[in-house]
Every structure is written in structure tokens, then in C-alpha cells.
Amino acid sequence: MNFSFTKEQELIQRMAKEYAEKNIDPVAQQIDIENQIPAEIIEGLGELDLFGIPFSDEYGGAGSGYATYVLAMEQIAAASSGVGMIISAHTLGLGAIDAFGNEEQKKKYMPKSCKGEHIVSFAFTEPGTGSDPKQITSTARKEGDYYILNGTKRFITNAGYPGPIVFFAKEEESGRVTGFIVEKFCEGYSISEPWEKLGMHGGPLLDVYLKDVKVPAENILGAIGQGYPILQYAISYGKVGVSSAALGGALAAFNEAVKYAKEKTHRDQPIAKFQSTKLNIATIAEKYEAIRWLTYRLGYLADNVKDPVQFAKDAALTKDFVCEQIVDICKLAVSVHGSYGLMKDYKVERLWRDAIMGLQIEGVSDMQKMIVAGVILGM
Amino acid sequence: MNIVVAMKQIPDLQQIRIRNRQPVFDDVPLTIGDIDKNALEAAVNLKEGTDANIIVLSAGNEDVEDTIKEALAAGADEAFLILDDDLEDAESSQIATILAAGLKKMDDVSLILFGEGSGDNYSGQVGSRVAELMDLPQVGYVSTIEVNGNVAKVTRSLEDVEEVIEVELPAVISVMAGINEPRIPSVTQILKAGKKPKEVLELDDIEIDLGAATIETNSNLAPESDRKKIVVKSVDELVEKLTAENLIGR
Numbered sequence: 001m002n003f004s005f006t007k008e009q010e011l012i013q014r015m016a017k018e019y020a021e022k023n024i025d026p027v028a029q030q031i032d033i034e035n036q037i038p039a040e041i042i043e044g045l046g047e048l049d050l051f052g053i054p055f056s057d058e059y060g061g062a063g064s065g066y067a068t069y070v071l072a073m074e075q076i077a078a079a080s081s082g083v084g085m086i087i088s089a090h091t092l093g094l095g096a097i098d099a100f101g102n103e104e105q106k107k108k109y110m111p112k113s114c115k116g117e118h119i120v121s122f123a124f125t126e127p128g129t130g131s132d133p134k135q136i137t138s139t140a141r142k143e144g145d146y147y148i149l150n151g152t153k154r155f156i157t158n159a160g161y162p163g164p165i166v167f168f169a170k171e172e173e174s175g176r177v178t179g180f181i182v183e184k185f186c187e188g189y190s191i192s193e194p195w196e197k198l199g200m201h202g203g204p205l206l207d208v209y210l211k212d213v214k215v216p217a218e219n220i221l222g223a224i225g226q227g228y229p230i231l232q233y234a235i236s237y238g239k240v241g242v243s244s245a246a247l248g249g250a251l252a253a254f255n256e257a258v259k260y261a262k263e264k265t266h267r268d269q270p271i272a273k274f275q276s277t278k279l280n281i282a283t284i285a286e287k288y289e290a291i292r293w294l295t296y297r298l299g300y301l302a303d304n305v306k307d308p309v310q311f312a313k314d315a316a317l318t319k320d321f322v323c324e325q326i327v328d329i330c331k332l333a334v335s336v337h338g339s340y341g342l343m344k345d346y347k348v349e350r351l352w353r354d355a356i357m358g359l360q361i362e363g364v365s366d367m368q369k370m371i372v373a374g375v376i377l378g379m
Numbered sequence: 380m381n382i383v384v385a386m387k388q389i390p391d392l393q394q395i396r397i398r399n400r401q402p403v404f405d406d407v408p409l410t411i412g413d414i415d416k417n418a419l420e421a422a423v424n425l426k427e428g429t430d431a432n433i434i435v436l437s438a439g440n441e442d443v444e445d446t447i448k449e450a451l452a453a454g455a456d457e458a459f460l461i462l463d464d465d466l467e468d469a470e471s472s473q474i475a476t477i478l479a480a481g482l483k484k485m486d487d488v489s490l491i492l493f494g495e496g497s498g499d500n501y502s503g504q505v506g507s508r509v510a511e512l513m514d515l516p517q518v519g520y521v522s523t524i525e526v527n528g529n530v531a532k533v534t535r536s537l538e539d540v541e542e543v544i545e546v547e548l549p550a551v552i553s554v555m556a557g558i559n560e561p562r563i564p565s566v567t568q569i570l571k572a573g574k575k576p577k578e579v580l581e582l583d584d585i586e587i588d589l590g591a592a593t594i595e596t597n598s599n600l601a602p603e604s605d606r607k608k609i610v611v612k613s614v615d616e617l618v619e620k621l622t623a624e625n626l627i628g629r
């Protein structure tokens with residue numbers, strides 16, 4: 001067993017940290033207040049190839065795998081989970097095109113997306129269904145060599161950025177869920193105002209409306225009726241992103257708690273001298289180390305999938321556990337701060353709000369546990 | 380035309396812990412000193428639009444072969460390394476002798492760049508010593524460099540004045556931290572670094588005998604800082620105290 005990184009991975013981790021500290025950290029509070037990521041940050045991340053780490057260089061990616069993606073994501077999301085959310089949802093959608101797209105689709109949609117010139121969306125949730133995508137009501141009606149798409153999608157990350165959106169709809173002839181690649185802002189594509197959410201500000205969450213959007217049949221992702229397996233498979237990879245973004249939040253909370261414990265004084269000594277503070281810090285460290293190695297392992301597993309069903313289980317249990325632990329970690333970090341931790345002037349206030357979001361993304365906690373138990377018990 | 384940048388492997392200073400006032404180096408990742416990165420960035424800027432080739436030169440233990448990928452990712456075209464585990468704690472004079480011997484094996488070198496001091500010991504001697512050994516002109520504390528044909532026009536920043544100096548090439552130049560902001564390499568550049576050409580020599584290949592060390596380190600302790608615990612009640616009072624401590628208004 002070997003728990004070390006390659007030199008390249010170490011450098012990519014350090015690069016992401018340096019970029020995040022120099023360019024994202026200083027504006028993180030502004031992002032939180034304005035719910036908007038400055039365009040220069042998206043450009044900068046694109047120049048560093050952070051939108052295409054796991055994908056093959058044949059399609060414009062860096063070809064460095066998910067294990068490396070985890071390391072970079074942790075550092076970026078430690079500065080702003082809104083930025084982490086953008087990369088995570090983008091990589092989920094792009095991963096679906098990478099895994100199920102044909103050669104033409106990959107050549108057409110991947111290079112610009114890997115460079116961050118296009119930001120990808122992945123749309124399955126609807127006003128009527130999230131946890132059970134088989135209940136999707138969006139429709140795809142065949143008309144000659146085209147499909148006419150109609151439907152409303154809810155809570156779609158990155159819907160306001162140009163680029164492809166992987167859109168799931170029921171193909172009317174077969175009655176089965178099918179994935180389509182649609183270009184955002186094509187005729188008939190419209191979006192809502194961004195949702196005002198609890199945390200992960202800057203990560204744009206919008207509703208998407210498709211009204212008689214005409215796409216050529218060649219835009220079907222995979223085959224007709226393959227939508228549900230594509231969704232399950234892609235979301236398993238998506239959970240690598242959600243877990244690493246959450247891990248970044250945990251790292252930030254850990255660092256803030258340690259810093260505050262050493263700086264804040266009571267009775268002329270830092271609160272770090274008090275046993276209660278020590279216990280909080282130790283518990284944070286235990287939880288952080290546990291989720292860190294679980295997430296790094298998930299990155300490794302994503303690069304070495306032998307059985308997709310086992311991988312789906314590992315992705316679900318990692319995502320669920322990590323997202324539960326980070327809420328605890330942030331709560332402990334707030335405890336170290338006392339009431340100051342509830343104030344906007346302190347980073348942990350934002351981290352706690354961000355942390356709570358993770359539990360609902362890409363499948364709520366209960367659904368993750370259903371996947372895990374389903375695979376273990378075989379029923 | 381070759382631009383050589385001398386870069387030193389050091390422990391990542393941000394990750395060193397202090398225990399009983401002693402630095403703990405276990406498990407601390409290795410990197411390259413910050414000002415050395417400024418020297419490399421200066422070379423990359425000079426190279427732009429020319430056919431210059433940037434060679435990173437480094438002497439140290441076997442780990443350097445891996446550490447130097449950082450320089451190759453940040454814009455160096457090739458690496459020239461002199462590696463020996465004895466070099467881990469070598470002193471400035473020994474390193475200068477080795478680097479000069481390495482430089483003598485290279486052709487068409489027009490500029491040799493150093494950081495004004497290494498990230499760990501900051502003795503700031505190696506550049507001057509190499510210039511002396513190679514019998515080349517040297518300018519230190521440089522904050523701008525412009526190359527025109529066979530001449531470099533540089534700004535030397537001294538405490539109270541700035542001098543603009545022209546120096547004939549080849550020359551040795553030591554740069555200051557403020558000369559530029561090193562670019563952050565992309566994922567792809569990092570992944571390609573290991574594939575760039577590398578020449579690795581041992582001490583025997585350059586026929587250098589290190590000789591006995593002349594410097595002995597008696598102790599290496601972190602400074603002790605104590606809070607003064609001065610309470611101020613107004614900004615004016617704060618300014619007054621800081622001025623009294625000679626921390627502002629110098």
C-alpha cells in the first residue's frame with residue numbers, strides 16, 4: 001500500500017493552492033455577498049487546465065485522472081465552494097460526454113469545455129422529481145432526423161454559462177429516459193433568475209426551460225433509452241467532485257479553527273490551552289483525516305473502475321459520509337470561535353452554510369444510503 | 380543562446396514545524412526557493428519572442444531530479460543537474476565550485492541568473508562566487524533586465540538609490556524578489572515537465588573533490604517571539620506606539 005502522491009500530483013495540488021490563495025481567497029467574501037464569481041477567475045482556472053483534469057489530452061483535457069482532480073478541487077474549494085460547485089457540475093456533465101459520447105460528439109464538445117471556454121451543465125432534476133429520475137416528465141418527440149425537446153429542469157448548476165447541457169427527457173416513441181446534448185442559449189432555451197440559496201454562493205443554480213428546442217438526432221448521448229444508466233454512471237463520477245469540494249470546505253474549517261484557537265486569548269493565554277478547545281481541534285482533525293483519505297481513495301477508484309456497481313456504492317458512501325462529516329467539522333469550528341463564528345466577519349460562518357448544501361446535491365443522503373445498502377445486501 | 384538559471388532545492392518553508400525551537404524537516408515536501416523562481420520567471424520573460432533556450436542548473440542530492448520538475452513546469456526548457464548525496468549540506472563555496480564546473484561544460488551561455496539569496500540559508504554568496512570563478516562580470520540586486528544584442532541593461536536597486544547599469548554578456552545577474560511575479564504553471568505544463576531533456580552528472584563527472592567542510596553549524600533555532608501585550612485605546616495611540624517601537628515611520 002502506498003499513500004504518497006507522484007511529484008506531478010504534489011505540484012498540481014500546490015499550484016491549485018497557490019492559485020486559490022492568490023486569486024480566489026481575497027474575493028471569497030465578495031463572491032459570497034454578490035453570489036457571483038468574477039469572470040477572471042473562470043478564465044484563470046481555464047488557463048491552468050482545471051476544467052479538464054481527468055479527461056484525455058486527445059479531447060483537450062490534461063489526462064491526469066480523477067485522483068489528481070480530487071487534490072486540485074480540494075484546494076480550490078477550500079477558498080470558495082461556489083467555485084468548487086462550478087467545476088464539480090461541469091466535470092460531471094463533461095464526464096458523461098466523455099464516457100458515452102461518440103467520437104464526433106467528443107471532438108465537437110470537449111476541447112472548449114476542457115479549456116473552460118464552455119462550462120457544461122447536467123440536467124435531470126425537475127420540479128416534480130429529483131431523487132427518482134425515472135419520473136422525468138421532459139419530452140423528446142421525433143420529427144424526421146430531429147428531436148423536439150420540451151420541459152422544465154430545476155436547480156441546474158452552470159445553466160447561465162454558454163456551453164453544452166446534457167438534458168434528460170423521455171423519448172416519446174419508446175417512453176424511455178434518453179440523454180441529449182443541447183447547446184445552451186439555442187433557440188427555445190431560457191433560464192430563470194438564479195436561486196438564492198443558503199450557501200455555495202457564486203455557484204449558479206437556475207431553472208432551465210426548453211420550449212420546442214430542435215436538436216439533430218445525432219445529439220443523442222449514447223442510445224435511445226440509455227438515459228437512466230448514463231445518469232447513474234455519470235453521477236457516480238460526479239460524486240468525486242462533490243466529495244472533494246466538501247473536503248475543501250473541511251480543510252478550510254480545520255485551518256480556521258486552528259488559527260483562531262492560537263490567536264484568541266482568554267486570561268492572557270490562547271484558548272488553545274483550554275482542554276475544551278483541544279478536544280474540538282482533535283475531533284476536527286480525526287474527522288478531516290477520515291474524509292480526506294476516503295475521498296482520495298474515491299479518486300483512485302474512479303481511475304480504476306473494475307465493477308461500475310461497486311464503484312457506484314463507493315461513490316455513494318464516500319459522498320454521503322464526507323458531506324455528513326463536513327457539517328460536523330464546521331459546527332466544531334464554529335464552536336471554537338464561539339459567537340464570533342456566527343458572524344459574517346469570520347470565514348467559518350460561510351463554511352458552515354456551504355457545508356450544509358452538500359447533503360442534498362446529486363442525490364440526498366437517504367438515497368446514497370439506499371444505493372450503498374442495495375449493493376451490499378443485493379436487494 | 381542559452382540562459383542558465385541556478386536554482387536550489389529547499390524544504391517547503393510553509394510546511395516546516397518548529398518543535399523546541401528546532402525546525403522539523405520530516406515529511407516536509409521539497410521545492411525551490413521563491414527568489415530562484417523569480418530568476419526563472421525573468422529568464423522566461425527574456426526568452427519571449429527569441430530562440431533562447433533556458434537551462435535550469437542545480438546541484439544537490441538525488442531528490443533534485445524530482446524537485447526540478449517544478450522549474451521545468453514553470454518554463455525551463457531543460458535541466459542540468461549535478462547530484463550527489465554528499466551535496467545535501469554542502470556550503471556556498473563548494474556549491475559555487477560545482478556550479479561553475481557545470482557551467483564550463485555548457486556552450487553558448489549568455490546569461491546566468493541567480494536569486495539574490497536561497498530560500499533557506501539566504502547567504503547570497505553563490506552568484507558572486509560563481510562569477511569570480513568563471514571570471515565573468517556580475518550585477519546583484521537587479522530589479523529589471525533588458526537584453527539588446529550583446530549587452531544587458533539592468534537596474535540595480537540599492538538601499539537609497541537605483542543604478543542603471545550596462546553589462547556585457549556573458550554575465551552573472553542576481554535578481555531581487557520584486558522583479559516579477561512568477562507565473563503559476565498549468566496542469567498540462569506540470570505533466571509535461573518530466574518529459575523535458577535532463578542531463579544528470581555526478582561529482583566524478585566534473586572532477587571535483589568537495590574537500591573538507593570549513594563551516595560548522597552550532598545551532599539552528601527559530602527566533603522566540605513574545606507578545607508585548609500593549610493595549611491601545613485609539614488609532615493615534617497605536618501609531619505612537621508603533622513609531623516608538625520603530626515599526627513604522629522609519
Ligand SMILES: Cc1cc2nc3c(=O)[nH]c(=O)nc-3n(C[C@H](O)[C@H](O)[C@H](O)COP(=O)(O)OP(=O)(O)OC[C@H]3O[C@@H](n4cnc5c(N)ncnc54)[C@H](O)[C@@H]3O)c2cc1C
Pocket residue numbers: 085089121122123124125128129130131132154155156157158200205357360361362363364365366367
Ligand atoms: C447546489 C445544488 C446544485 C444542484 N445541481 C444540480 C444540477 O446541476 N443538475 C440537476 O439535475 N440537479 C441539481 N441539483 C438538484 C439535486 O440533485 C436534487 O435537488 C436532489 O437530487 C434531490 O431532489 P429533490 O430536491 O427533488 O428532493 P426529493 O426527491 O423530493 O427528495 C426529498 C426527500 O424525499 C425522500 N425521497 C424521495 N424519493 C425517494 C425514494 N425514491 N426513496 C426514498 N426516499 C425518497 C428522501 O428522503 C429525500 O430526502 C442541485 C441541487 C443543489 C442544492
